Amino acid sequence: MRYKEDCRILSQEEIGKDIFSMWLQTDRIASEARPGQFLSVYTRDASKLLPRPISICDADPEKGCLRLVYRVTGPSSGTRQFSGYHKGICLPVLGPLGNGYPMDVAKGKRLLLLGGGIGIPPLLYTARSLGKNGDVTTVLGYRDKPFMDQEFLPFGKVFCASENGDTAIRGNVLDAVRTEGLSADVIFACGPKPMLRAVKSYAAEKNILCYLSLEERMACGIGACLGCVVRSTEKDEHSQVNNKRVCKDGPVFLSDEVEL
Amino acid sequence: MKNMKVSIAGVELKNPVMTASGTFGSGEEFSAFLDLSRLGAVVTKGVAATPWPGNPTPRVAETASGMLNAIGLQNPGIDTFIKRDIPFLKQFDTRIIVNVCGKTAAEYCQVVERLSECPVDLLEINVSCPNVKHGGIAFGQDPVQLQRITQEVKKAARQPVIMKLSPNVTDITEMAKAAEAGGADAVSLINTLTGMKIDIYRRTFALANRTGGLSGPCIKPVAVRMVYQAVRAVNIPVIGMGGIACAEDALEFLMAGASAVSVGTANFHDPAATVKILEGLERFMEEQQVERITDLIRVVE
């Protein structure tokens, strides 16, 4: 099920330059949320019409708490407004939305989590959810300073790459995978489109099962408006054309399923 | 209980609140957030004779108090629609209005003929979508073409026909009269206003299609004015829409003379917007001691 809830903000802190981490108290969303799913987040004063899709970064289903990590993209953006909401204030959200990562596929397999920039947050709950069933290696790519990298340490080996060389490895996520000679049975990736394109062709080259979490501009967020489509290799059952909805059929797709 | 009933071309609606085509799919996705049986009618996304892939992305962009869209009328085609969407909607106690699009008069008629055997209450003909290069735009912007396509569709249709007018014209009354002269049973307006947004950091258009249709609260004053003018130009019912986000907005349209209203972009901000607007209308009638919603229609002259 999906729910529209007014969620109380439990905490809000800046964890990197323009990167904010927020915990929310939910009624039902956190207990039903799966890794890789997202929320539609609305501004409180309705000054922004459309919801912002933000991934579920972490959740505590028992307590009903859920964490979002988001980047403030500009001075008059909706995310700038989110960053100004203090603890105790209620935030309107809709979720959990989308399909999420296929956790069954990763069980008992060597899983490589590849995250680029603001695509990193959803991988945390993914790593945590695998728990003891997991054999996880995480590679995180940054433009400059790392964030959240320490939080992945409990779940396996973590490698950080950065374009500006603030980290051990200079370059991007795939540079790190290659220089460290990492291999895997399954890849889950989230990040900017150029990174996902490179990951897709890397996975094809190495014959690794690969799932990508995509981004697209959204309006409804629930599959009704057809605003957020991605070209699919096969005719889609719902649309009857080669288009899938990122918000409903995704955001996670098998890499061979979509054209980027 | 207030009397919320309205009637359009002989079809009675339990209340005047409907969905705007293209913003509500065929209702399935929204049924998790509201009981579709509470709506006066569900107006479905435009459907064509064959599946259409629509435009490249980005297809949507936010603007001040509104949004631009260039979906490009992606739709699964009439076969799938009849098999899947109509049976879904039949589970609910609401009127079904099917929005139809086409690239030629023959295509419109093909869809309308297929629908004649279906349990559909009304047809809404989209002659105004500004998105598709070879789409309905020619019909919706030329009164001669509009009258002709209305006549053709009327010949093929079993259900009453609503012609959905484009606001991208100099004189909306001329278009409303052309639809009436062609035999339309009602008109609905407004569709989106053609607009453009430029992404200054990417130094290109925000939408892959370059232009898109503007909708949402920013278009409401234009829409209210056009509904007011159309109501006074023709003797068929007018359905009003454009930027309705609350009951007060809906009341403006009703008072301008609309027989019913459609809620579009507001569904993206709140999936339960339609029901909240309905409840707001009932509250207003309670406060103002109005017994029938029809007593509020066309109260301004």
Ligand SMILES: Cc1cc2nc3c(=O)[nH]c(=O)nc-3n(C[C@H](O)[C@H](O)[C@H](O)COP(=O)(O)OP(=O)(O)OC[C@H]3O[C@@H](n4cnc5c(N)ncnc54)[C@H](O)[C@@H]3O)c2cc1C
């Ligand atoms: C499934 C999914 C999950 C995401 N998860 C996260 C996350 O966990 N953390 C995070 O920081 N960001 C995430 N994003 C990106 C995030 O949605 C955008 O950065 C955000 O919408 C920008 O809004 P704004 O108010 O800052 O910008 P504005 O410029 O005010 O936005 C204007 C409009 O464009 C849309 N928009 C702008 N950029 C994007 C984008 N990259 N993707 C989709 N819509 C966009 C906005 O939603 C809004 O409708 C995710 C996107 C998707 C599709």
Ligand SMILES: Cc1cc2nc3c(=O)[nH]c(=O)nc-3n(C[C@H](O)[C@H](O)[C@H](O)COP(=O)(O)O)c2cc1C
């Ligand atoms: C995403 C989107 C898709 C639309 N698709 C259609 C369509 O398929 N057929 C149609 O006649 N109008 C379509 N419209 C226009 C709406 O039905 C409505 O006329 C317009 O958006 C104004 O109302 P609003 O401001 O309440 O959204 C669409 C509008 C939007 C925003």
Ligand code: FES
């Ligand atoms: S945002 Fe409407 S279908 Fe995905």
